[in-house]
Amino acid sequence: MSHNHATSSRFDPLCLILGWVWPGLGHLWMKQKRRGTLVMAGVIGMFVFGVLVGGVDVIDRENDALWFVPQALAGPLALAVDTLNVIFVKTGRIGMPSIGRVNEFGTLFTALAGLMNLAAMIDAATRDPRLDMDRREPLRAEAASTPDPSPQVEGPGRAQQQAKEGRA
Numbered sequence: 001m002s003h004n005h006a007t008s009s010r011f012d013p014l015c016l017i018l019g020w021v022w023p024g025l026g027h028l029w030m031k032q033k034r035r036g037t038l039v040m041a042g043v044i045g046m047f048v049f050g051v052l053v054g055g056v057d058v059i060d061r062e063n064d065a066l067w068f069v070p071q072a073l074a075g076p077l078a079l080a081v082d083t084l085n086v087i088f089v090k091t092g093r094i095g096m097p098s099i100g101r102v103n104e105f106g107t108l109f110t111a112l113a114g115l116m117n118l119a120a121m122i123d124a125a126t127r128d129p130r131l132d133m134d135r136r137e138p139l140r141a142e143a144a145s146t147p148d149p150s151p152q153v154e155g156p157g158r159a160q161q162q163a164k165e166g167r168a
Contacts, residue, residue: 012125019121020075026124039120047074047113054106056085057097067107073114073121 019026024040027033050058059081061068071078088094098106 010126010128015127016121016125019117019124020073023075023117023120026121027127030124030127030129032127032129039117043074043113043117043120044077046116047077047110050106050109050111050113051081052106053109054103055089055095055098056081057089057095058103058106058110060085062086064107067111070111070114070118071107073118074110075117078110078114 015026015029017026018029019039022040023043024036024038027036027039030036059068059071059078061072061082068078068082089097097103
């Protein structure tokens with residue numbers, strides 16, 4: 001059941017790039033639908049929540065450059081929100097910049113979404129696609145094709161062995 005990480009040195013840059021383009025897409029590319037869906041819901045949900053709490057002003061690459069680095073890890077969505085900030089909020093066409101704790105919470109949530117996506121991108125790029133999401137064991141289809149290593153008893157002793165194992 002243990003997995004030896006020394007023998008599985010895998011790095012797939014395509015999964016890393018896909019995970020940045022849209023959170024969870026790297027896992028979906030590897031046919032890990034559950035993990036990809038969970039990553040997508042978590043990262044995008046946290047990012048959108050941060051923007052809803054603080055407004056589009058929380059993504060600001062000019063005034064908050066250090067915060068923009070982890071926010072940009074959430075993908076092109078952060079670049080789009082920054083563009084909306086520049087076009088509408090900074091020009092005064094719509095709304096006004098958020099201030100105080102509201103801005104801080106929104107900034108923090110969007111930055112954490114980007115960092116969470118970074119962890120998911122690294123996971124997608126280095127994960128063996130043949131391993132199950134929950135236990136890092138081979139997928140059920142591969143496990144079913146491998147023979148059972150337990151010795152098989154033939155003849156009248158087989159029923160006794162099955163009764164002892166609780167299979168009868």
